[in-house]
Amino acid sequence: MKVVVLGNLTGIAGSIANRLAALGHEAIPLPGQQPPEILIGFHPELLVVVASETGMEIMTVERVLKDTGAAVVAVASAGDPWFAWAEAQKFPILSPERAAEELASRLSQLVEQARAGDRARYLQQLYRGPVIVGTAPRVIGFGGPKGGTGKSSLAANAAALLAALGVPIWVFDAESDTRGNMVDFFRLGEESTVYSVVDLAAAGPPPAASPGIFQPGAHVPTFWTSVPSPKGVRWDLRLTAGVLVVDQILGERSGPLMARAADWLEFGVRRAASEGYTVILDSGNNLLSPLSLRALNIADVLFIVLEPEDTGLIAGASWLAAVYRMAGPAAFERIRVVFNKVRAESGDLLVSRLRDHVEAILRQRLPRALPVRVLPLLDVDVARAQANLRLGVEFLAALQALTQGRYAAETASFAEALRGMLAEFFPAIAQAASSRSEPRGGLRLPWRR
Ligand SMILES: Nc1ncnc2c1ncn2[C@@H]1O[C@H](COP(=O)(O)OP(=O)(O)OP(=O)(O)O)[C@@H](O)[C@H]1O
Numbered sequence: 001m002k003v004v005v006l007g008n009l010t011g012i013a014g015s016i017a018n019r020l021a022a023l024g025h026e027a028i029p030l031p032g033q034q035p036p037e038i039l040i041g042f043h044p045e046l047l048v049v050v051a052s053e054t055g056m057e058i059m060t061v062e063r064v065l066k067d068t069g070a071a072v073v074a075v076a077s078a079g080d081p082w083f084a085w086a087e088a089q090k091f092p093i094l095s096p097e098r099a100a101e102e103l104a105s106r107l108s109q110l111v112e113q114a115r116a117g118d119r120a121r122y123l124q125q126l127y128r129g130p131v132i133v134g135t136a137p138r139v140i141g142f143g144g145p146k147g148g149t150g151k152s153s154l155a156a157n158a159a160a161l162l163a164a165l166g167v168p169i170w171v172f173d174a175e176s177d178t179r180g181n182m183v184d185f186f187r188l189g190e191e192s193t194v195y196s197v198v199d200l201a202a203a204g205p206p207p208a209a210s211p212g213i214f215q216p217g218a219h220v221p222t223f224w225t226s227v228p229s230p231k232g233v234r235w236d237l238r239l240t241a242g243v244l245v246v247d248q249i250l251g252e253r254s255g256p257l258m259a260r261a262a263d264w265l266e267f268g269v270r271r272a273a274s275e276g277y278t279v280i281l282d283s284g285n286n287l288l289s290p291l292s293l294r295a296l297n298i299a300d301v302l303f304i305v306l307e308p309e310d311t312g313l314i315a316g317a318s319w320l321a322a323v324y325r326m327a328g329p330a331a332f333e334r335i336r337v338v339f340n341k342v343r344a345e346s347g348d349l350l351v352s353r354l355r356d357h358v359e360a361i362l363r364q365r366l367p368r369a370l371p372v373r374v375l376p377l378l379d380v381d382v383a384r385a386q387a388n389l390r391l392g393v394e395f396l397a398a399l400q401a402l403t404q405g406r407y408a409a410e411t412a413s414f415a416e417a418l419r420g421m422l423a424e425f426f427p428a429i430a431q432a433a434s435s436r437s438e439p440r441g442g443l444r445l446p447w448r449r
Pocket residue numbers: 146147148149150151152153154175181284285340341342375376377378379383384387
């Protein structure tokens with residue numbers, strides 16, 4: 001493969017070129033600032049940009065890409081403009097320390113990933129709609145100690161919002177019984193086939209994580225439903241349910257069955273991530289259910305959804321204290337507290353009260369800040385509309401503004417707060433929202449149109 005590495009001969013670029021050359025690739029390191037014609041003349045199949053070393057400008061590199069169709073891998077650290085650029089373009093990004101090694105060991109995979117970014121940009125042009133690029137697959141759970149706080153609502157709304165903005169989303173419901181929350185939020189009526197991890201578990205254990213060619217059981221039948229998008233929205237949104245038939249989980253066999261369902265859940269989540277989906281998990285609150293417990297545990301980020309009143313605060317505090325005792329302060333890095341249905345209470349005040357409770361239970365001070373998000377109370381009509389089976393999926397609060405629905409005005413602040421909450425993990429969303437001028441690359445937030 002013909003590779004041009006932009007950076008210093010004696011630096012990272014040089015060592016990348018050496019490693020690739022040793023593997024039989026034609027690798028050319030180019031230092032400093034080069035006219036685009038020189039780069040184009042090399043007809044590179046892959047361009048590696050070493051952010052800390054190159055003197056090239058982003059615009060010049062973009063021109064080269066346009067002419068050559070080369071794939072791009074960036075070597076950059078967070079905070080570098082090249083990092084932001086590569087992330088927005090959906091190009092793979094390697095850390096400077098490990099770049100040479102990773103390029104040598106995963107070259108074809110990285111090139112494939114870069115090409116996938118190209119396809120995404122192509123789709124963006126085609127759609128001229130909001131396509132969010134540059135997101136790594138992640139597993140985002142919604143759980144919490146109390147019933148009815150809005151875990152499922154937030155999971156559904158977050159999934160819909162991200163999906164509508166172009167992030168491929170796979171929702172797993174680890175909670176609800178019978179057809180339950182997620183199936184209903186997405187208006188999958190009785191006529192659609194819905195798959196559940198408990199059904200799958202009833203038929204057998206999941207296949208081994210990386211099945212061999214001749215391994216029995218390597219073939220996995222479809223175990224998701226593609227959720228049809230509402231009018232005016234394009235998305236890639238899949239759903240796998242939890243418990244669909246209640247009698248399965250009653251009786252003596254329920255323990256082993258749910259444990260196996262948890263294995264299926266984990267298998268499914270890994271499969272989803274490997275296919276580039278971001279996973280949204282309705283993790284629920286049931287620590288006695290192996291399924292719910294697994295869903296809480298495999299989340300990379302767990303939103304603990306609380307209500308602002310006292311019982312909500314105290315239940316939240318005892319959960320957080322339990323997490324702290326079991327997993328230590330490091331676990332808090334993966335936790336975000338969300339106060340949902342907030343009227344006028346200030347987020348700061350809520351978090352300081354929550355913190356007081358946690359510290360009182362633990363009898364010690366928490367070593368770090370508790371990240372807290374606040375989502376406003378929706379008016380009753382809207383809350384009902386998003387759960388009303390006879391209405392379309394666009395009645396989800398997060399989609400009202402996007403589809404210019406009846407409740408667009410009533411849901412605007414909720415959708416905005418939700419966007420802010422997710423922007424931590426999907427910087428492209430924040431970027432688009434904060435740029436007042438016409439954003440680059442056709443990335444638009446329709447509710448700001
Ligand atoms: N921000 C909000 N404003 C007003 N109502 C809300 C809001 N979020 C959720 N609700 C309502 O609260 C109720 C409970 O929500 P939801 O089912 O999402 O909670 P849950 O935590 O998943 O409950 P469970 O523990 O039963 O699974 C629903 O009627 C929902 O419409």
